[in-house]
Amino acid sequence: MEQFAPVKRAKDGQPIRYLVVDDSVFARKNLARIIGTFGGQVAGEAGDGVTAITEYERIKPDIVLMDITMPQMEGIEAAEKIVVQHPEARIVMVSSVGYQENIVAALQRGARHFVQKPVKPEVLYEVIKYVLGDDATVASAAGAGV
Amino acid sequence: MRMELIQPFINSADAVLAQGLDSQISIGSLSMEEDAYRRKGVAALIYVTGDIEGRVIFDLDSQTAVRVASKFAGTELPESDSLVWETVSELANQVTGNAITALNDQGFHFRVHPPVLHTAEVGSKSSEDTEALVICFETATGNIFMNIALRYNRRRHPEQAAVAGM
Numbered sequence: 001m002e003q004f005a006p007v008k009r010a011k012d013g014q015p016i017r018y019l020v021v022d023d024s025v026f027a028r029k030n031l032a033r034i035i036g037t038f039g040g041q042v043a044g045e046a047g048d049g050v051t052a053i054t055e056y057e058r059i060k061p062d063i064v065l066m067d068i069t070m071p072q073m074e075g076i077e078a079a080e081k082i083v084v085q086h087p088e089a090r091i092v093m094v095s096s097v098g099y100q101e102n103i104v105a106a107l108q109r110g111a112r113h114f115v116q117k118p119v120k121p122e123v124l125y126e127v128i129k130y131v132l133g134d135d136a137t138v139a140s141a142a143g144a145g146v
Numbered sequence: 147m148r149m150e151l152i153q154p155f156i157n158s159a160d161a162v163l164a165q166g167l168d169s170q171i172s173i174g175s176l177s178m179e180e181d182a183y184r185r186k187g188v189a190a191l192i193y194v195t196g197d198i199e200g201r202v203i204f205d206l207d208s209q210t211a212v213r214v215a216s217k218f219a220g221t222e223l224p225e226s227d228s229l230v231w232e233t234v235s236e237l238a239n240q241v242t243g244n245a246i247t248a249l250n251d252q253g254f255h256f257r258v259h260p261p262v263l264h265t266a267e268v269g270s271k272s273s274e275d276t277e278a279l280v281i282c283f284e285t286a287t288g289n290i291f292m293n294i295a296l297r298y299n300r301r302r303h304p305e306q307a308a309v310a311g312m
Contacts, residue, residue: 023260024239026218026232033220069239069258096243097258099250116247117240118165 004125006039006139007132009062016128016136017043019061021052021078022094023070027117031065031094034121038128039139049073049081056082056089062135063128066111068095068102076106083110090131094119151198151249151296152279158244159283159292162237167217169286179278183293187211188231189264190238194246196256200296203264204238210288217287235261241292 007016018035020042022028032042044059046052050073056064064082068075079091093106098116106114112131115124129136156173163171187207194200206214208225215233216223223229238261246256278295 024232024236026215026229026236027239029229030218030236069243069260071260096240097246098243099247101250101255117243118162 001033001037002121004038004121007125007128007136008039008139010135010137013137015039015041016063016132017041017059017061019044019046019052019055019059019064021046021049021055021064021070021075022067023047024067027067031119034119034124035065037121038125040128047071049075049078052078053081056086062090063131064089064091065094066091068093068097068106076102076109076111079106079111080109092124092127092131094124150252152281152294154245154248155202155241155292155294156281158248159241159281159290162240162244163283163285163290166237167214167285167287172284174282174284174289176279176281179280179293183278185264185266186291188234190231190235190261191264192238192242192261193259194242194256194296195259195299197254197299198249198256198296199299200294202238202242202296203291203293204234204241205264205291205293206234206288210290213287214285214290231263235263237290 008014009016018040020028020031028045035042043061044055046055048070052066066075066079075093082089082091091111092113092115093111094115094117096117098114103114113127115127129138160171186205188211189203189205192202211230211234212223212225215230218233219229242258246258250256278293281292283290283292
């Protein structure tokens with residue numbers, strides 16, 4: 001899998017910490033593998049919206065990657081509940097259902113961006129950099145793996 | 147079942163499988179299933195509700211499922227590994243989600259339900275308003291079957307019914 005120039009936290013140079021939320025173990029593993037190529041760290045995982053909220057409170061990640069269609073509580077509702085409590089939360093919806101109404105609903109309820117499955121690593125990489133903005137720095141490619 | 151409902155699923159499966167398996171995909175066969183659905187191996191079932199209702203089943207024989215899951219995992223998986231089912235399930239989810247996205251652009255509104263493991267050997271028989279179409283995708287790792295049974299929901303908006311009836 002392609003390696004990308006590592007994205008680090010600007011404030012302390014540490015890896016970006018991710019919370020990965022998807023009811024599919026396969027999807028979570030796949031995202032974890034992609035995150036690794038960005039130099040990121042999976043700080044937590046959740047398989048439904050309810051667990052995502054408690055995990056967010058526990059680990060305070062830099063980024064949440066959130067599926068939409070999940071049992072118990074769907075991703076858009078979970079995103080809204082997290083953002084109400086933590087307006088600074090950066091949540092990127094990752095779903096195979098990418099029609100306009102879904103995207104608009106997610107953005108209106110607090111998500112920062114949307115990526116459609118199957119996830120293309122180069123697309124997610126650009127979205128992560130965009131969402132983090134000045135709170136992230138991109139190390140030179142030569143520094144990758146150091 | 148109208149082709150306008152099926153084509154987005156074929157396009158979506160072609161795109162998702164080609165990207166995930168990194169190989170050419172071709173349609174080996176396409177047939178209407180009149181008898182009750184009979185499971186071939188590892189099968190994931192997704193229900194769709196809304197303007198169009200029904201279900202989509204992704205079905206792979208056990209050996210193909212292991213090969214596909216191993217390809218996605220980047221390592222050889224045993225048949226008993228739960229990732230085999232998880233992979234089939236997520237493939238079904240991605241294909242259905244992408245197809246629904248395309249259909250939504252045509253004015254249909256849906257809810258896609260999370261995939262469930264289809265364990266029954268035999269499923270329900272097709273009916274007049276919910277015919278099942280079986281599409282076999284030939285891949286380098288084996289045949290992948292998509293069984294689709296969808297019907298228009300009679301309760302949907304009148305203007306959509308008019309469009310569908312054209």
